[in-house]
Amino acid sequence: MFVVLDVLVVLEALVAMIGLFWITKESVYVGAEPEGYGRGVRLTPEGLQAVGTGQEGFWSWADVRAVTVHYAKVRSSTRWLVGSMVDTVVDLSMGGGDAPSAFELHVQTDEEKAELTVYTAPVGGYVQSEYELSVALLERFAQGTADVGRLLEWGSVEGGGATPFRAAREALLRSWAAAA
Known part of the structure; x- marks a missing residue:
């Protein structure tokens, strides 16, 4: 069991994930x-950009009325840990896994509703x-209040690949949402 936990810590230390967000020194997704043929959504101060194979588009925050998440794999903390350990053991023993699970990000403007595919970052879900x-x-981004x-x-300073512990991730999400 300790080996699996060590593997999880190493795997999670390779990316800077804060909640649903993948943060690098240059970008937020x-x-x-x-990567490759993958699909995703990049967030910029100006708006949302669909990236990847088979989806494209840019929506300015001024035009966005709502951003909603559909079909994301979500677990309680305990279920997440147990599921992550099982997923990691299966992946390691079988030489990798299938393509990552995906969820949808729906972007609503006055003129359209775009349904974009996004791949789940953490093993086992969020x-x-x-x-x-x-x-x-x-929601705060869509309202223009964050x-x-x-x-x-944060990414330009801290986004070099280290994912903070959960309490720190939650504190960051709260502080980003609270700042106007």
Whole structure:
């Protein structure tokens, strides 16, 4: 069991994930950063950009009326830990896993509703508390009462690949949502 926990810590230390957000030194994504034929959504201070194979578009925050998350894999903290351990053991023993699970990000403007595919970043899904805080932050972005620039600032300093512990991730999400 300790080996599995060590593997989980190593795997999670390779990316900077805060709730639903994948944060690098240069970018913020919802879900995992898309690679190859992957799909995703990049957040900028100006708006949302669909990236990846088969989806494209840009929506200015001024035009966005709502951003909603659909079909994301969410677990309680205990279920997340147990599920992550099982998923990691299966992946290690079988030489990798299938493609990551995906969820949808719906972007609503006055003229359209876009349904974008986003890949789940963490093994086993998202922790319930971080999911809820992330959804609230996305709502604040759509309302114009929070700024993606805060996440980019954090990423430019801290986004080099280290994911903080859960309490720190939740505190960051709360602070980003609270700042006007």
